[in-house]
Amino acid sequence: MVRINLNYKPLDEALFARYASNYLPPDLLDEQFELKTDSGWIVTNDSKTIGFIWGRDALRDDKKTRYVLRLEVNKAYRNLGIGSELLKKYEADSTDSDRKQLVFSVIENEESHDAALKVAKRNGWGKPEIGAYCYRTTIEKFFESVPWAEKHREYRYQQYLFPWKELTSAERNQLKDEEGPDSWRDEPDPASPLVFGRDFEPNTSLGVRIDGEIVGWMINGLYGADTVLYGSYFVRRPYRNAGMAISLLLEALKRQREAEIPNCIWFAQKSNPEAKRLYDKILAPCILSRNRVYSVKKVLHDS
Ligand SMILES: CC(C)(COP(=O)(O)OP(=O)(O)OC[C@H]1O[C@@H](n2cnc3c(N)ncnc32)[C@H](O)[C@@H]1OP(=O)(O)O)[C@@H](O)C(=O)NCCC(=O)NCCS
Incomplete structure (x- = not known):
């Protein structure tokens, strides 16, 4: 007692x-x-x-x-x-x-x-x-079970990807203030680029800059010391369905492997069935658990 x-x-x-x-x-x-x-x-x-x-x-x-x-x-x-x-x-x-x-x-x-x-x-x-739904895998499991991951050494948009830590303050302010039909705010479940403030995970958080415009991002955080939380994932509408999202994801995972952070976690909001469908599809071969939140x-x- x-x-x-x-x-x-x-x-x-x-x-x-x-x-x-x-x-x-x-x-x-x-x-x-x-x-x-x-x-x-x-x-x-x-x-x-x-x-x-x-x-x-x-x-x-x-x-x-x-x-x-x-x-x-x-x-x-x-x-x-x-x-x-x-x-x-x-x-x-x-x-x-x-x-x-x-x-x-x-x-x-x-x-x-x-x-x-x-x-x-x-x-x-x-x-x-x-x-929401919570998906987990490890970097090892991902590269071992997703057959196309290793083959695509040069992704289609690789030249336009940059580390999010290199975003300029002018670009940050513009993203913060943007509104209107092509804005990230104009989505049912907005993928805010400001979600982690300045506490994003620096190795794996990436942006896509084409002709001086920020047209996509994948901004991640840490979920405990050994897990990357795959967070805000966004591609502007004119650039969708052209492989940009997959380039971002692969590059982030590759960088996570280089940074030796072993685990990955995703949350798909129930209010965003598109994200859930995407994760179910992309992560199907490697998912270790999928739980309700x-x-x-x-x-x-x-x-
Ligand atoms: C969740 C947690 C904080 C509860 O703390 P606690 O001091 O045991 O809480 P209480 O004593 O006030 O109440 C526990 C209730 O859960 C119930 N319970 C305990 N184990 C259970 C189980 N395996 N399944 C179902 N109910 C359970 C108890 O019967 C009690 O309910 P009752 O009063 O209606 O009988 C504790 O289990 C914990 O620390 N878990 C690990 C951390 C965690 O997972 N936190 C939640 C997410 S942040």
Whole structure:
């Protein structure tokens, strides 16, 4: 029987800045916690951290939303109501008048999705819905099982590809502000080139520049230290169906192999069936897992 002397503390900026490395698990790296947008709670038993909740503020459909990015309780302390208490405390902090909703997503089979969904249900959250699909493979598996990958040493658009870190500030500003029919914003599920800010994965994130115009990109992040999260993938309409997307993907995977990052992860939103179809097709020979991502929501203010 574990001795229990629980102490819940908000993960505010000062606490985080001073004690982050003592309190948080090693996989929650310092740079993953953004002081400007993130918040959470930790729970200690005597001086040892035994659980935490960590979330981030962002806009979703123009609504100020708080995402729960991680809720975790050490194995020895589970099923004692601690996860539920962390979520309750975090919710109580989230009731600013302009914050509209809380969203929590869990990956089937990879996380304790049943337990997490039960915790949310007990706290009055909405019904779980499938929000996305999560695909995983490894670089080794990809190059071993996708027969055309090695053959196409020279891809059609290779000369136009450039590392995203070389994007100029003028180009960045233009992308940020662009609107209209050919804009990346004019899509059912916009693939924002700003999705990772400046924290994109530098080896594998690429742009396509033709005659001075940025016409496509594949911008990736890190998902833990050893996994590239294949993120924003976009080709302007006049350039579609001509092999540009595949060139971007292959070049990014090749660079991932050179950078010796072993794993790959993709998320296809349910609201974007085209992306799901593309991943089902391209990744079919090499996929190691494909899991549903459940999303639960708590509406804080309707108006
Ligand atoms: C999810 C997690 C934080 C829950 O923490 P906890 O302190 O055990 O939560 P609580 O004690 O408040 O509630 C656990 C609930 O899950 C239920 N549960 C536990 N294991 C379960 C399982 N395998 N299947 C279904 N339900 C389960 C418990 O019965 C309880 O529900 P109840 O109160 O209605 O009976 C914990 O399981 C965990 O850290 N998992 C690993 C990290 C993770 O996957 N987090 C979710 C994604 S970020």
